[in-house]
Amino acid sequence: MAHAHAHDGHDHDHHHGPDKGIMRWIKTTNHKDLGTLYLCFSFIMFFIGGLMSLVIRAELFQPGLQFVDPEFFNSMTTMHALVMIFGGVMPAFTGLANWMVPMMIGAGDLALPRVNNWGFWILPFGFAMLLSTLFMPGGAPAGGWTMYPPLVLQTGNAFPMLIFAVHLLGISSITGAINVVVTILNMRAPGMTLLKMPLFVWTWLITAYLLIATMPVLAGAVTMLLTDKYFGTSFFTASGGGDPVLFQHIFWFFGHPEVYILILPAFGIVSTIIPTFARKPLFGYASMVYATASIGFLSFIVWAHHMFTVGMPLAAELFFMFSTMLIAVPTGVKVFNWVATMWRGSMTFETPMLFALGFVFLFTLGGFSGLMLAITPVDFQYHDTYFVVAHFHYVLVPGAVFSIIAAIYYWIPKWTGRMYNEKLGKLHFWLSAIFINVTFFPQHFLGLAGMQRRVPDYNVMFTDFNVVSSIGAFAFFFSQFIFIGNMLVCMFGKRDGKVSDRVWEGTHGLEWTVPSPAPYHTFEDPPQVGENGEPVSAGQTAKAH
């Protein structure tokens, strides 16, 4: 729908460009502006969360206590996770959705632009509140991002701030999810049926569904923590008849779908990039959609694999073990399809493709260690060790973060009209791919040997692997400045030669029919999509070129 209102005042200035100055960014309802804001915000958060990880790795460089006291170390592990998950990965995917979903489905903007603005601007306040706890008496939350009671109830003044911040971040996520859902359902261009939508749009639709289904559980859980601490309730307080383990159940009922919220959009990105650089259509499009939906469904029935060691009936342990293993089936379908897409393709290895391939290879490694953790008796040995840390970092860093980087390299020529520096991009990839393995691969061995997570000191026998891991972490962190520099040049550098509308040779889809850089308002008139999912509206295409 281009315009619902033909005669209201809003439309009189609809075709103007953006406002000037800071107010453009504060008042904007444009999906591209808000996408940029989300992405910039997420990179600030990645930087802050990255600094926290360096504090952790510096402390773990040697056994004994070097730089920080144990309480602050625990604050760092807690805040690192909260910042990276809620401030880094989720806003980055929301930013990508803001930029690309309307362009991919031929819509002019998201369905609820003002809600979009509000959803973004909640985030800085939420994180200001969360990060301010670092300077409070009693320090920042240190009970882990999972906020398990009774430990988290011992948090000092930071506790209500933590709960309120989580609520704000949840509201932001929900507004984003609702906006994406309504946009995808109601604003697709004529001819763009559900099974012609790009995979990135499909994965975001399912992600939004998961967010809507699970966020109330998190909101309720943290509210009950708050009432337990301040209002005398005993939801999770054993002395009052409550059950602390029940919190773990409801947290992970939210938490496991959250894991897929963090990875499904990555699947969509990789499913977009690989066909482009293999110059072949995606193998098994429909099976990819069904696999994504299956993963979404299974994410609701596997939560207790995070807490095998709390003591569950054998039948429950078996159920959660097998249901978790079942996830390997649709995930395997996806990996198979990516590989089959590349099979006999005319492949080239530009930076987005390198990161996508890095994703496929390293995410699969993370998936395999996940399968190991799914085996209940084995999990009893691995639980709360560095093996778990290695597993989820393999899934989240070369998984989610690599896909975000790949997406930015892939789409930034469309956003800015300038091509990034390919040599620097490749250097960035190789440094990232090498040092992410240097950082996290040794942690598998540390975990198998029995090193516990969330502990600032360790037995001297773990020293060598920790030294390697810390060196890798610092090198990975500093490698990312190549990326930042490359992107800043794209955004603000000298304009020496514009890229074409269809930046990459093997691209398909509506987003490549608009000029580069994409105009402030795209698809004022919805384009027409043909049988093969390609645009057929001659007028629109002519205008775009």
Added chain:
Amino acid sequence: MHASDTRLVIGPNASLSPRQALLFMALVCSAALPVAIGFALVGLWPILPFAGLELGALALALWVSLRRNRYREVIDFEADRVRVGYGWMQAGAVAQIDWPRVWTRVELLPGGNRHQPSQLRLRQAGQILRLGRCLTDEERERLHRRLKELLPPVWSYTPAEESERNPTQEVLTGG
């Protein structure tokens, strides 16, 4: 109510029907509500109000979006009058104009630059009404041609005899 010989109905592009929206709401509720109710039954009632709030927000968002789908511009051509009404279906027209048919002109202006859509306008005695913003450029061109047929220059205008009229309704939706 006057008998019109031709009626043009213009509406926005929409990919969601109310039935599909209900189906989607049912799909979301089928995941969120049993969980929230289940937790409430074991005593964890605070999840339920959050689920209700969130589902309410989703329903509101869908309703707002569907409401926009109901926007229509209706142009009725009578022997000597042109009536244009616009508003939301089932809510009546929010505004109407009633102009003499022979003095009403139609014009199609190209967009200011290649990113701007064209403008289709009806003019009469210094008054201007913009039409068909929810259509594509091509559809506006098509509508422009049709409107020119229905609004010929005054010197060539011959109102049809009552008996010759063959009332028709033409529906144009965006995209």
